[in-house]
Amino acid sequence: MTPKRELQIAYSLIIVFLFVGFISYAAFPAKTPDEPIRLMYKTVAGKVLFDHKIHLSDSGYGLACQDCHHHPEEPEELEEALVACGECHKVLEEGKTFPDSCLDCHEAEDLEDSEVMKKSDAFHSQCESCHQEVDAGPEEERCSWCHVM
């Protein structure tokens, strides 16, 4: 190969791959699936990897959606309950007793004395109590099964 030919090859590599690369990035942007597969939580105590799909698939632990997506218990449409826990379980602003998201379904006066725990408590409580019940998976004393660095 002559040096000139070599340069030509290099220039064509630039053009072809820049084009292909650009198209791949532009036409196929990263998207998150509607129903999560795995979820990664970053906390001060280390990351938590939650395998949503294994927990609910029949070949995995075969749980029902409502075991976790618990409110409302008898939804008219299942989708109503399939929202992020943080929609309802969050740290509230000063002077509020419940998050605004409740008002989609409830009247404010019905909720005066309700208490909703914050997100990390909700996770710890729900995840751990179930693991304890079935005596499998990570629970209270096994922080590091969930929280890895």
Place this chain on the structure above:
Amino acid sequence: MLNQKKLIVSHAPFWHDGSSITVRSYHTMLAALPAALFGIFTYGMPALGVVSLSISFAIIWELLINKVTQRTVSIGDGNAALIGLLFAMLLPATSPWWMVATGTFVAVVIGKHIYGGIGGNPFNPVLIGVAILMVAWKDYFDFNEALVNYDLRFAMVYPLAAAKHLGTSGIEAFSTAGLLLGQHSGGIGATFGLGLILGGIYLIIRGFIRWEISVSFLAGVFVTALLFHMSDPSLYAGPVFHLLTGYTLIGAFFLATEDSSSPVNFIPMLIYGAGAGVMTVLIRNIGTYVDGVVFAILLMNLINPICDKIRPKALGKVV
């Protein structure tokens, strides 16, 4: 006796046997291709994007630095393209474009051209690029997090992370055959064990890399992992697992063997390779990083000049 001829050098013209840096670069890329293509098929368009962008950016950076420093344009030798390909093979398929751009810049400019270009670099340029990204954007190199939305036919947890955090019970899902056939998550071009091994053998047969380095690197990993495994089988994964996961194979055949940052004599090559292998497992098992290949090889790059001081003694030389 006196006028016996010792060495004959004829006058020009000489015959060039056709081997050149260009041939070498493109053949190395060819050897890496099976593993890279496998990664692209596994992870789809995002992986193709990363690989393509990485190759073109690496060449572009080299072209620019050639122009800026007013040297002859060296992109024809294919080395920049090779750096781009190998760099992409280490990344998760979801790497954003700006990370590919910065990484290839660091690899080509800081890893190579600052030292005067090809042959002058004390460290493997690809690994310099990856190491800096790993430190700067740790989360993007967490394969569990980066590939969180991928659902492939196999257990998607990153094997080395599972082994580190959960011990051997966390890696039951991985079989040796599965690992060889790329049934595990990781860098785009780093998971297809069989492809990497075949590529490596090709390079060894063609004489593009030195088998001494690859074999001693793998032996270093194997023996160290075996010792750990024997000391506590429930905590430390076995040697074959370490050989086939993370960057071990791509490191053994494509990274540790980069010639300007590795030794050339027999004993030094063995020390260099084995040292990198031992360090890899030490970092994996007791260090903070999940995979140790990148830093282990860079560390051995650092002591490579000392290694090369060990020379065979000239025959008959006293003192």
